[in-house]
Amino acid sequence: MTRLTGSDPEADRVIDDELAAFLRREAARRASARRSDHEIVAAIMGQRAYGASSRLAPILATTALVILVAVASAVGLIGAPNASAPTASTSPVASATRTATADPPLRLPGVTTGGPCPTTHRWLIGTDGFPDGAAIGGMPVYAFLAESGHPAFYEDVGLGQWNRIDVLWVTEPGFEGRFVVRAARLGGSGDVSFADITERVPLPRVEIDTSWGRPIRTGEWRVIGHLPMLVREPGCYGMQIDAAGGSTVSVFEVRPVEEAYAELAGRSLRLPTVPPGEVCPATPTSGSVSFQGFVGGVIGDGPVYLSGAGRAIWVADSRELGPILVRGGRIDGPGELRFEAAAARPELRLPIHSYVESPGQPVGWRQFISELAPSAPGCYAVQIDTLARTGYLVFEA
Amino acid sequence: MTDRVAPLPGDSAGRAELESLVADHYERLLRVAVLICREHADAEDAVQIALERAWRHAAELRDPDRVPAWLRRIVVREALRLEHRRRGLLARLIATPREIEVEAESPRMDGALRDALDALTPEQRASIVFHHLEGYSVAETAGLLGVPLETARSRLRVARERLREALGGTT
Numbered sequence: 001m002t003r004l005t006g007s008d009p010e011a012d013r014v015i016d017d018e019l020a021a022f023l024r025r026e027a028a029r030r031a032s033a034r035r036s037d038h039e040i041v042a043a044i045m046g047q048r049a050y051g052a053s054s055r056l057a058p059i060l061a062t063t064a065l066v067i068l069v070a071v072a073s074a075v076g077l078i079g080a081p082n083a084s085a086p087t088a089s090t091s092p093v094a095s096a097t098r099t100a101t102a103d104p105p106l107r108l109p110g111v112t113t114g115g116p117c118p119t120t121h122r123w124l125i126g127t128d129g130f131p132d133g134a135a136i137g138g139m140p141v142y143a144f145l146a147e148s149g150h151p152a153f154y155e156d157v158g159l160g161q162w163n164r165i166d167v168l169w170v171t172e173p174g175f176e177g178r179f180v181v182r183a184a185r186l187g188g189s190g191d192v193s194f195a196d197i198t199e200r201v202p203l204p205r206v207e208i209d210t211s212w213g214r215p216i217r218t219g220e221w222r223v224i225g226h227l228p229m230l231v232r233e234p235g236c237y238g239m240q241i242d243a244a245g246g247s248t249v250s251v252f253e254v255r256p257v258e259e260a261y262a263e264l265a266g267r268s269l270r271l272p273t274v275p276p277g278e279v280c281p282a283t284p285t286s287g288s289v290s291f292q293g294f295v296g297g298v299i300g301d302g303p304v305y306l307s308g309a310g311r312a313i314w315v316a317d318s319r320e321l322g323p324i325l326v327r328g329g330r331i332d333g334p335g336e337l338r339f340e341a342a343a344a345r346p347e348l349r350l351p352i353h354s355y356v357e358s359p360g361q362p363v364g365w366r367q368f369i370s371e372l373a374p375s376a377p378g379c380y381a382v383q384i385d386t387l388a389r390t391g392y393l394v395f396e397a
Numbered sequence: 398m399t400d401r402v403a404p405l406p407g408d409s410a411g412r413a414e415l416e417s418l419v420a421d422h423y424e425r426l427l428r429v430a431v432l433i434c435r436e437h438a439d440a441e442d443a444v445q446i447a448l449e450r451a452w453r454h455a456a457e458l459r460d461p462d463r464v465p466a467w468l469r470r471i472v473v474r475e476a477l478r479l480e481h482r483r484r485g486l487l488a489r490l491i492a493t494p495r496e497i498e499v500e501a502e503s504p505r506m507d508g509a510l511r512d513a514l515d516a517l518t519p520e521q522r523a524s525i526v527f528h529h530l531e532g533y534s535v536a537e538t539a540g541l542l543g544v545p546l547e548t549a550r551s552r553l554r555v556a557r558e559r560l561r562e563a564l565g566g567t568t
Contacts, residue, residue, distance in 0.1 A: 015561055016529065022510050023432065023530040030431035030440070037419045044415060044449045158479055 103180055103205070107249055108238035111187030117236030120251045127221055131168065131321045131364060136250035140175035141241045143250075144168040144321055145229070150387050151253035153260050153323060154231055155352055162193065162230040165254065166352050168321060168364055169224035171210050178209045179243035183229060186236045186251065193230040202230075213363075223363045228353075257323050261349055264325035264385040271381045272392060274332040280379030283393045300393050304350075304384045310397075312372045314350055318364030320386050324350035328382035330374065331394070337380050341373040372397065415452045422448065422468055429469060430476045432526045433519055439479040447471035469531075470541055473523050480519040513563035520544075521556040528553055 122134030135142035154163035194206035213224035283299040298305035303320035307313040326348040328337040339348040354366040374397040430440035539549035
């Protein structure tokens with residue numbers, strides 16, 4: 001091994017040996033949790049809907065859906081037509097079994113280049129634990145991909161020219177089996193793919209089985225999980241879902257998530273104030289976040305919770321699927337709150353797609369880890385802006 | 398969890414070749430990737446991308462002896478890309494709570510070295526992994542990383558000094 005520094009060759013050799021031994025131990029430790037060869041082969045061959053399957057598998061395997069089971073009572077479907085939604089279609093299909101070659105013809109509407117996007121109905125699903133936003137699709141398959149009244153936002157997550165839209169899939173009570181999803185850009189060029197891996201041949205068709213997910217209760221709505229949709233650019237997109245129970249066509253706009261953050265940043269920062277010397281009205285610890293593997297208490301009633309005041313863990317429950325903007329400051333005296341100590345950011349953007357997961361984390365929940373950097377000890381507040389709401393958390397630091 | 402999505406056209410014929418690639422290379426490539434990526438999922442993605450590329454271009458790989466080094470280069474490139482992307486998306490994303498618990502059980506020296514390793518730049522980590530774990534020479538490390546010899550030498554020097562400090566601080 002080539003020597004790099006040092007005047008004592010024997011001491012250098014010992015250090016090199018210790019470093020190599022540490023690296024071997026560490027590599028073995030970190031690589032000990034790995035997928036089986038069979039799973040890797042299946043993922044590469046495209047037998048899963050998305051390449052980063054390791055991120056979803058633990059969720060599907062261990063999801064307890066504690067919150068859903070605890071409080072889900074009323075299951076209802078309330079149609080909530082979008083103000084600009086002139087067309088939605090639901091029609092029966094002839095066959096319950098189909099292959100790629102037997103798919104029904106695509107019935108996506110034509111859109112003039114540069115013309116308006118004929119967005120279709122969204123649906124509010126009145127089930128506790130489901131996102132507050134509206135879903136596209138229709139009986140029996142629905143997809144949550146945006147906040148109500150907003151376009152679907154995509155993120156650049158390092159997939160080359162592809163941008164990722166996180167989509168949470170759910171199915172109606174009583175529906176079991178496979179459904180086929182196809183999508184395309186309308187009124188412009190640009191591929192769509194359901195394969196979350198770089199440089200893969202675009203996969204604009206995906207077949208999903210309800211057995212991937214779990215029902216909230218026996219005979220109830222089934223949460224399939226996140227299956228991303230990839231697009232190359234903003235525009236108007238159509239999605240057709242063919243299932244044994246029906247075939248639906250949805251049309252929606254796709255925009256970069258930066259536009260959503262710009263909208264959130266445009267809201268005024270209105271932190272509560274505390275007179276000097278008064279007790280800090282810290283947000284109480286919530287008992288509503290408890291899933292296996294999550295450590296530490298959190299404050300807040302959600303949908304965004306905070307754990308810790310230095311190295312902080314943010315948790316967003318399934319009611320909130322969109323981008324989150326966090327800003328804050330000291331409220332009992334002069335002082336600032338920055339995020340990521342080294343970068344001293346005045347705001348924290350929590351993305352739609354989170355890489356951080358815990359065993360047992362319910363589907364639709366997200367975790368983010370960051371650093372809070374208060375300028376001095378005191379009482380601090382953060383304003384949490386999402387497309388649907390604005391909330392506040394107060395804590396001492 | 399398999400056979401739920403139709404395979405890509407023509408893929409089924411090469412399944413045996415893919416299985417062989419995975420069996421021969423996955424474990425060792427993953428041990429390289431996990432030391433460069435701080436997120437296990439990124440490491441797995443980097444290896445998966447490399448193996449998929451090798452599988453799809455198997456017919457173009459004329460010299461089987463060069464496959465391991467070729468795969469390493471792809472893994473490192475993808476690992477560095479994913480690591481930089483993660484840093485850009487949300488700075489200082491760290492391990493899951495479960496991984497934190499595992500770290501707490503490790504020897505003190507490994508903990509200090511681990512912190513020092515994670516504090517290196519991804520390029521420095523890649524250099525130290527190739528040179529000190531895989532046993533490549535400085536010149537070979539430079540070649541694998543696609544950087545000039547002096548760049549590789551400089552990265553190794555800095556990385557080694559920082560790890561050496563961590564090592565010294567625990568004894």
